[in-house]
Structure formats: structure tokens, C-alpha cells
Amino acid sequence: MTTAPRKRTILAVDDDQKTRHLLKLYLEKHQYVVQLAHDGASFRNEFERYKDDLILVILDVMLPDTDGFALCQMVRNRSAVPIIMLTASSDETERIVGLELGADDYIGKPYSPRELLARIKAIHRRTGMADAAGAPRFLRFAGFCLDRLERTLKGPDGAQITLTAMDFDLLRIFAEHAGEVLDRSRLMEQTRGRDLGPMDRSLDVQISRLRQRLGDDGKQPALIKTVRSSGYVLSVEVSASHE
Structure with missing residues (x-):
């Protein structure tokens, strides 16, 4: 009996509908399965639903009902899945807080989808290294x-x-x-x-x-x-x- 290959599922949360839509379209062109959330509550629901398939989480720092830091801490307490944080702030302190909570990388907003894809591939090249x-x-x-x-x-x-x-x-x-x-x-x-x-x-x-x-x-x-x-x-x- 063969085991079905694991889906390359990415879960992303961003409160901007246009940004979510464009991110999903772009990443799906590159053979990723993308699940979306618009706030902290929907993210938690989607994380519970897809956590066994996730290869990456993308967290916007600013959300209407919580912030990306709280979600980062929640994810890291339950999973070692790589985390990329999106921040519109140029404040270094904000980025350091994310890293201290367990994020693996961060990208400043606005960002190029090509840069995001490059960062994703870089993380997966590293985490996919076998013997x-x-x-x-x-x-x-x-x-x-x-x-x-x-x-x-x-x-x-x-x-x-x-x-x-x-x-x-x-x-x-x-x-x-x-x-x-x-x-x-x-x-x-x-x-x-x-x-x-x-x-x-x-x-x-x-x-x-x-x-x-x-x-x-x-x-x-x-x-x-x-x-x-x-x-x-x-x-x-x-x-x-x-x-």
C-alpha cells in the first residue's frame, strides 16, 4: 500500500481581501495549496483543520481581532512548521519580537510576490535537506x-x-x-x-x-x-x- 504524498499546504492570514486573493493566485501557480484566513479567529480554525498538512504559515502582524505575535506564539507552542511574518513597520523591535516568539523569517510590506516565493523556497530548501x-x-x-x-x-x-x-x-x-x-x-x-x-x-x-x-x-x-x-x-x- 503506497502512502499519498503530503500536500504542500500554506496557511496565510491577512485582513486585506485583495492581498489574500493575489497571494493565493500567485502561490497556486507555483503548485502550492493555499488556505486563507482574514483574522485571528478564522486562522485558528483553519490551523486546526489543516495543521497536519501545513508546510508553512504566513502571519500578518496587524489583524482586527489580535496580532500576528499572538498567533505566532500559538503556532510555535503546537508545531515546528516554518513561520514567515509580514510587517508594515520598519521598527526593528517588532521584527525581533516575532523572531523571539519563534518566527523563521519576516518580510516588510508592501512586498513583491516573487520575493515571498523566494523566501518560501529558501526555507523549504533548508528544511527539506535530508541525509x-x-x-x-x-x-x-x-x-x-x-x-x-x-x-x-x-x-x-x-x-x-x-x-x-x-x-x-x-x-x-x-x-x-x-x-x-x-x-x-x-x-x-x-x-x-x-x-x-x-x-x-x-x-x-x-x-x-x-x-x-x-x-x-x-x-x-x-x-x-x-x-x-x-x-x-x-x-x-x-x-x-x-x-
């Missing part, structure tokens, strides 16, 4: 076990640690390059597929959140260390294996 070219499936360090195929992380006590798609990609890069100082621009390009702006703190927020996931002291980290004026480094030994 390519026979590379070892498991990366182990300091009692942790990172499964590159299942995209999961187990702690020293054997319990699974919840990671967002961005958390996982960042940790995988560190583990694959343990002991190597990785500059911020390189990390930004490899995890977000774009250049790091001069005032962009999103990567630093992401690393701070990843340290929290690992129980790594932000003031005196033992795992992911800051190298002043250079970048970051995973400073523990990593072993790789297929089992």
Missing part, C-alpha cells in the same frame, strides 16, 4: 544528538528538545562546522538566504534563543561562544555517525 550524499545522519556533542534526517534534537537526558526550522538549521550549521568561527554574514546567508544588514540584529536574537534551547548560559556560554569582531563558534567536539 544527502550519504552524509552521517547523527551529529553528537556535549550529550546532545542532532538527527539530520528527522530534523530533531535530543538532550543529554534523552528528551526531545523543541526546535523551530530556523533553530535546527542554525544548530546543524554549527555542528557541521564545529570549532570553526562562522561570521555573522555567512550564518545569515546560509540560514535566511539573504545578506545581513548593518543594523540587523535578527541573527543575534536567533542565536540567543538557540542557546536557551540548549541550556547554554548567554553570559558565559559553554557551547556556542561569541568571538569578538569575528562571529560565533560551536566550541565542543562533534562526532558523526549513521546510527
